[in-house]
Amino acid sequence: MKTLTVELGERAYPIIFCHGLISKESALGAEVLLETAGRSVFIVSNDQVAALYLPRLMALFAGKRVGYHCLPDGEAFKTLSQVETIMGKLISEGFTRDSTVIALGGGVVGDVAGFAAAIFQRGVPVIQIPTTLLSQVDSSVGGKTAVNHPLGKNMVGAFHQPALVAIDVGTLTTLSDREFAAGVAEIVKHAALGDADYFDWLEDHCEQIVARDIDCLNEMIERSCRIKATIVAEDEKEQGRRGLLNLGHTFGHAIETLSGYGVVLHGEAVAIGLLMAAEYSHRAGFISERISARLRSLLAAFGLPLLLPAALTRGDFKTAMARDKKATQSGLRLIVLKALGQAEIIDQVDDDVLDQTLTSWL
Ligand SMILES: NC(=O)c1ccc[n+]([C@@H]2O[C@H](COP(=O)([O-])OP(=O)(O)OC[C@H]3O[C@@H](n4cnc5c(N)ncnc54)[C@H](O)[C@@H]3O)[C@@H](O)[C@H]2O)c1
Known part of the structure; x- marks a missing residue:
């Protein structure tokens, strides 16, 4: 079983690549999972993923104290109200500070559970068991957790690094083509911002x-996790370099906000956002132009x-972009490409260029 460590000093944690943990009987990686989880676990999942994988995960924890909460499926349920329901269950079912929360699902479940x-009780450990491609290469690694607010995506949240990320690639066999493609968008982003050889590899292995x-x-998931883990280790709280991972996201989040959460998948919005960036x-x-064309x-x-x-207007788009978390008091912040495999954060956004860019899309 391969392992990758996210090097964060006392908050360092392993990403284990355990094909079969919950997708096959082999339960590869179960030992590490059980050891990290301790004796009292609360699983957060959603209806769709729970139907596929919760029984196997529960079976691994036989003999331990186990509780769970299933969110209804969808980005629309990445809310404070779901977090409050989870708090209610944890408290009423007697879970204490020595419990571990386990996120079983995609990025929505991972963000809510995280x-x-x-x-909960000022912080208990979380283990991420991501089951979408997007969550395996992106949201489960790095400790960003959040829920949405009607006025903006991911507006309420915290940094909370997981104790373990357990990636069972076998869970991807049940994922829809649309969700799979959405995950690939974040992978293309990793290659575009940090590794031109990886971009070539993606083109060759399409x-x-x-x-x-x-x-x-x-191989692909491991390469992407490595890129993300390296950047996170250099800049855990996004004071600088970690911002590069937002390539395409200022545009993408505006698309998500303006079209209503859940209409466009996050990865789909990121794909368009990458092209706009x-x-x-x-x-x-x-x-x-050749680089833009290869990306497209x-x-x-x-x-x-x-x-x-x-049909979005330029005014709405710019307002939504300005409200993005990546915007600073002094104005908009964008991640630009300087070459294939090389990105840079710019605080001095050229308003004319931005207008031309938006006009060419709207
Ligand atoms: N925390 C971070 O760093 C970070 C990074 C990127 C994205 N995100 C967040 O992640 C979310 C998007 O995550 P997502 O794309 O995983 O979406 P998602 O969690 O909504 O999952 C997508 C769909 O796939 C289903 N599903 C999940 N696993 C499955 C499986 N193995 N088989 C069949 N169906 C399965 C889900 O039920 C859902 O319908 C967004 O809210 C985004 O903001 C967070």
């Missing part, structure tokens, strides 16, 4: 990835929708 763990070849997926970078003179072809090859989902 935030619940961050605030067919195997779409066919969900397990070896290929394992590339467009800005090209218009600002940082990259050639790769995202298209994975079946990602690359048009805005609704």
